[in-house]
Amino acid sequence: MRTSDFDFVFPSSLLAHQPTQERDESKLMIIHRNNQKIEHKLFKELHLYFEEGDTLILNNTKVFPAxxxxxxxxxxxxxxxxxxxxxxxxxxxxxxxxxxxxxxxxxxxxxxxxxxxxxxxxxxxxxxxxxxxxxxxxxxxxxxxxxxxGKTPLPKYINRLPEKNDEERYQTVYAKKEGSVAAPTAGLHFSKHLLKILEIKGINLVEITLHLGLGSFLPVEVEDISKHKMDSEKCFIKKNTCHIVTHTIQQKKRVCAVGTSSMRAIESSVSSKKYLNPFSGWTNKFIFPPYNFSIANSMITNFHMPKSTLLMMTSAFAGYELLMKAYKIAIQEKYRFYSYGDAMLIL
Missing domain, CATH: 2.40.10.240 (QueA-like)
Structure with a gap:
C-alpha cells in the first residue's frame, strides 16, 4: 500500500485541544470486524465488551516533562x-x-x-x-x-501553553515508569473507577512498558510505506505478564492491546508458538497492512492523523476498508481526534 492511501481530510475543529471533563466520558466507537457493525458508546461502557478471564494490556510508561x-x-x-x-x-x-x-x-x-x-x-x-x-x-x-x-510536552497541534490540569490529564492513571515524551493516548480514557469495575468483573489488567518518542506520531514522508524507518523505542515486558497473556490465549479469551504502543510492544516479542515472550531492549517494529497479528484479538486506540504510522497499524488490525469507513462516520458524528480525542474499540 501507499502512504497516499492513508490520507484524508477532516475539519480542524475536530482536533481535541482539551481533554473531556471526566476521563471516561469520551466517546467510544465499537468496530466489529466479523460483521462490519459499528456502534457508538461512551468509554465508561467499555466493560460491557469484556468478560471474566479476558486480559487488557496497558502501557505503564510515564511522560517526562521534556x-x-x-x-x-x-x-x-x-x-x-x-x-x-x-x-x-x-x-x-x-x-x-x-x-x-x-x-x-x-x-x-x-x-x-x-x-x-x-x-x-x-x-x-x-x-x-x-x-x-x-x-x-x-x-x-x-x-x-x-x-x-520542564513543561508537559503537549503535542504541537495544541497551540497553547500547558495548563495545570495537563500535568495530570496528559498521564494515564496507571503511569509508573518515567521515560516517554508523549503519552500513550488510548490509556488516557481510563479512570480509576473504570479500572476497578474491570477488576471486579475478573478481567486481567497487565502492564508492559514502552517509552514513546516522537517518531510514531510523525507523518510518513515516503510513498512506499515499506521503506519507512521507525525510530527505536525502549520496551520492557515482564515474565508474569507473558504468563497471564499466554493463559488467556490458551483459554480462547479476549486479549486487548490498549493503544498502538502496547500493540507494538507485544508484537516485538513473539515466540514461534505465537505466545508472548519476556523482553528488555529496543524495538523499531513498524506494523502496516498486510500484517498477521499474533497476540491481541482486540484493540483500543484513538483517532489518528492522516498518513501516520499509528493509522497504518490500526488499518492493519481493523482492515483498511472498514477503518476508512469508520473514520468517515467519525467525522460525520463529530468524534474528536488525536491525543485528547475520543477512542475506538476494535473487536
Whole structure:
C-alpha cells in the first residue's frame, strides 16, 4: 500500500485541544470486524465488551516533562528545547529538538535558569541537536532540576501553553515508569473507577512498558510505506505478564492491546508458538497492512492523523476498508481526534 492511501481530510475543529471533563466520558466507537457493525458508546461502557478471564494490556510508561525554554547566551533569543532521550548520563548529553532551529548552531550556549545551562555540541537533523547540559550537582540532582523547569510536552497541534490540569490529564492513571515524551493516548480514557469495575468483573489488567518518542506520531514522508524507518523505542515486558497473556490465549479469551504502543510492544516479542515472550531492549517494529497479528484479538486506540504510522497499524488490525469507513462516520458524528480525542474499540 501507499502512504497516499492513508490520507484524508477532516475539519480542524475536530482536533481535541482539551481533554473531556471526566476521563471516561469520551466517546467510544465499537468496530466489529466479523460483521462490519459499528456502534457508538461512551468509554465508561467499555466493560460491557469484556468478560471474566479476558486480559487488557496497558502501557505503564510515564511522560517526562521534556519541554524546556531557554535563552541564547549574548543575544537572549528565546529557544525551545525538546528533550527526546538522554544519550549519556556521565557527560549529560541529550538528543533534542530545537525551535527555532535556524538560530541554534554548534557551539551555542543556552541558559534555562536556576543554574541549568547547555551547550550545543553537534547537529543531527534540520531541527535535531546534541545538547550537553551543565549543572552544579550530580546526575540525580540534574534530573530533579529538569523536572522542576520542564513543561508537559503537549503535542504541537495544541497551540497553547500547558495548563495545570495537563500535568495530570496528559498521564494515564496507571503511569509508573518515567521515560516517554508523549503519552500513550488510548490509556488516557481510563479512570480509576473504570479500572476497578474491570477488576471486579475478573478481567486481567497487565502492564508492559514502552517509552514513546516522537517518531510514531510523525507523518510518513515516503510513498512506499515499506521503506519507512521507525525510530527505536525502549520496551520492557515482564515474565508474569507473558504468563497471564499466554493463559488467556490458551483459554480462547479476549486479549486487548490498549493503544498502538502496547500493540507494538507485544508484537516485538513473539515466540514461534505465537505466545508472548519476556523482553528488555529496543524495538523499531513498524506494523502496516498486510500484517498477521499474533497476540491481541482486540484493540483500543484513538483517532489518528492522516498518513501516520499509528493509522497504518490500526488499518492493519481493523482492515483498511472498514477503518476508512469508520473514520468517515467519525467525522460525520463529530468524534474528536488525536491525543485528547475520543477512542475506538476494535473487536
Amino acid at each position: 519541554r524546556l525554554f531557554g535563552k541564547k547566551e549574548k543575544t537572549e533569543a528565546k529557544i525551545e528545547v525538546f528533550l527526546l532521550r538522554e544519550l549519556d548520563s556521565k557527560d549529560n548529553t541529550w538528543d533534542v529538538l530545537v525551535d527555532p532551529a535556524r538560530k541554534v548552531r554548534v557551539g551555542n550556549k543556552l541558559n534555562f535558569g536556576n543554574g541549568l545551562t547547555g551547550e550545543v555540541i553537534d547537529n543531527t537533523t534540520s531541527r535535531g541537536r546534541i545538547l550537553q547540559l551543565h549543572f552544579d550537582g550530580n546526575h540525580e540532582e540534574l534530573i530533579k532540576k529538569i523536572k522542576k523547569l
